[in-house]
Amino acid sequence: MMTAREAGLISCHFCHNLNRLPSGQLPSEQDKAELTCYVCGSVIHSRIPQSLSKTWALVIAAMILYIPANVLPIMTVVMWGDGRPDNIMSGVMSLLHADMWPLALIVFLASIVIPIAKLLTLLGLLISVHFRSTWRPRERTQLYRATEFIGRWSMIDIFVIGILVALVQFGNAATVTPGMGALSFAAVVILTMIAAHTFDPRLIWDAIEESPNV
């Protein structure tokens, strides 16, 4: 069992070509000089440079924005001059009252469960890597994979707002305007998507290779 880094190789993220490190260069020196893949020309690195600090910054920013995303209205429905602000949870409740529980469940998962689960997962991964945990690396990698895959579905609420704002324009009778909550929520989704991208799952396994027990 040997990793590419131990063998002095860098795998290209895009074309999976194994690039040999220039002779005399130590794996730790990589991020000083920019190396490119000889097949596809992509910039390569053994580990994503500053993966942890970048991911921490993005996760913290997302956690802060998560508060206004849930407190501020995501949209306001104005009917005959009477404005009713909606937040994320009330959007789910209105679907539930319309007896549309499968859709209510999807929106509940996409808008509430997935963002929270994603933030907690990223936080947990960051902390476990920080403390060089050797606990269940395979499961942690799978958790990371699921997070990366599913996160974009949280965008559904933003799209619903966009569609409602576009369609419900009936002068005095009914209009829908987007609220600052929608802006914050969109930022949370984007930031966590980028955070999942900057986190390098190989860091989970580096702790295993470096631990003396293996």
Added chain:
Amino acid sequence: MTRELSGALDYRTARACHECDLLQQIPDLKNGEIARCQRCGALLKRVHKNSLDRSLAFAITGLILFLVANLFPLISLKALGIAQHGNLISATIALFDADMPFLGMLMLFTTILFPLFSLLGTIYVLLNIRMGRLTPAIAPLFRFLRSTDAWGMLEIFLLALIVAAVKLVDLTEVITGISLYAFILLIITLATLSLTLNPDDVWDHLRKPKS
């Protein structure tokens, strides 16, 4: 598939797992087979016959459907004698009009620009490979397409359209537009395309002349 790796590792066919960095020899795969990392379970490689030709056909179909989906309304509302039509671009325009330029841009990129560019780019790459013209633009273009893949969100938009229609059906008359059918076919085509297109086959073509 665990083998002694450190001794006889062939670097031309070996791969490092992109999720745990473990070097491993990939066995010869038959059509439809996939190889997973023996340590973390990540997908390492898959093999499909004629992946590129079939992908090209799906990408061209997708482009036509995308254009049709943009020509007519996806959904219309009727209330108080007024009809409101919603095209794919309507949500983008409405968010810009509502002084939400950031959300408008987000909408524009995820539902129009990335999907359109992805289809055009995929067609360009596959067509050129098919004709044996390996232009220098292919590698950076395909890299860009791979890294922006997650940001085209048309399938999420379709689900949002259903949710929005359900929210509105009590208040007004909701009429499905002509383009909705093209849009649903587009989503199916895009899903099939992403299953069919095997990026390895594109990279293999770029690798050949050099080694």
